[in-house]
């Protein structure tokens with residue numbers, strides 16, 4: 001009798017190598033087709049739940065199905081019903097446009113199933129994350145002791161920064177966080193998690209360019225100290241989500257030092273613009289921060305989820321997060337063998353550094369710098385176009401690829417509400433047509449359309465045609481007289 005264990009049957013979870021190759025090549029073909037035809041399709045497609053549910057709802061099958069059919073369903077029913085965030089005319093929110101080598105990096109990291117939490121389990125990947133962190137450290141101008149870790153995104157990075165700030169200050173009672181009135185919502189969420197209630201978040205007013213007012217910040221700190229509270233941290237914007245504004249980093253750095261505040265900079269979307277020489281002056285002071293959030297999945301052209309927190313002294317992070325339970329005692333290999341799990345929230349982490357490293361190695365940093373520079377240039381051209389157009393008006397200066405504007409022809413003495421209604425209609429019509437995707441916001445209470453020009457594929461024609469479309473649709477709707 002043959003021992004059944006001698007030649008174990010493959011698990012039902014395994015596929016034969018030929019089938020793995022066939023399916024893998026099929027998926028690559030699908031992706032390359034998508035990428036090469038991206039411009040021809042809509043920038044966005046919406047589906048209500050009552051349309052999607054009948055297509056997709058159902059219990060998990062007990063037996064597996066034909067994999068081609070499964071992929072086909074995903075490609076037909078799921079993936080097209082979403083924003084095509086890397087479409088050249090997707091200008092909404094904060095777009096992301098990964099490069100092909102970075103996608104390959106993610107595929108490899110997933111296929112090799114790297115556990116990037118401890119050096120013991122991932123020496124090579126940990127070394128590569130150190131390399132990438134060192135690139136970022138140099139770009140920021142941080143000292144040798146500086147470093148960081150890759151996170152799921154900017155929200156996680158902002159959270160880790162607040163934890164580090166709180167721990168360095170000795171976990172004080174009544175901590176206070178200072179952000180500009182343009183600060184990102186993830187900071188408020190992070191504050192909740194670390195135990196800073198909303199009443200202890202000071203939203204410092206900004207100037208006419210949406211930059212934090214340092215004098216008002218100083219006053220707020222003095223007032224809080226007088227009340228016996230503990231001013232803990234100031235978070236400045238290096239690319240506010242609404243307007244792209246960069247706060248006066250240098251001035252805030254001086255105040256933070258005087259007042260012993262942790263100086264955090266949220267550069268989630270805008271931070272990588274410091275690679276562009278013409279922007280260097282606006283980033284002056286970033287090198288004095290205690291921590292900086294950077295999102296490679298935004299303006300460093302990486303796929304989701306790739307965020308990053310950099311700190312000027314890695315001990316502040318490791319001091320805040322390091323815990324060594326007995327079941328991980330084998331992983332303590334000495335300080336030089338960094339366990340990235342000791343720097344943040346996750347023990348199990350994916351190998352995010354690979355996509356960054358592979359894409360920069362393959363394409364060269366110059367290409368990244370130029371792509372960021374082009375986005376900034378297009379936004380400035382858009383500002384000139386809008387300023388020169390009698391039908392459009394800017395809602396603030398363009399900054400770091402973001403343009404806030406609205407349709408408002410002269411002589412049409414519309415109320416604020418009518419202007420808003422008309423602009424909403426314009427936005428809806430353009431977005432529904434799939435021609436371009438743009439979002440809206442509110443600046444000092446006023447409705448604004450908003451273009452975020454960060455995609456390396458976007459040309460000036462894409463931007464110009466979108467603005468022309470706003471004017472065309474606006475004039476037609478005005479002409480109809482419905483809003484008069």
Ligand SMILES: Cc1ncc(COP(=O)(O)O)c(C=O)c1O
Nearest residue numbers: 094153154155184186241268269
């Ligand atoms: C300035 C800023 N901070 C933080 C975030 C949050 O980042 P994430 O969405 O990667 O969590 C964003 C997202 O757009 C952002 O623009």
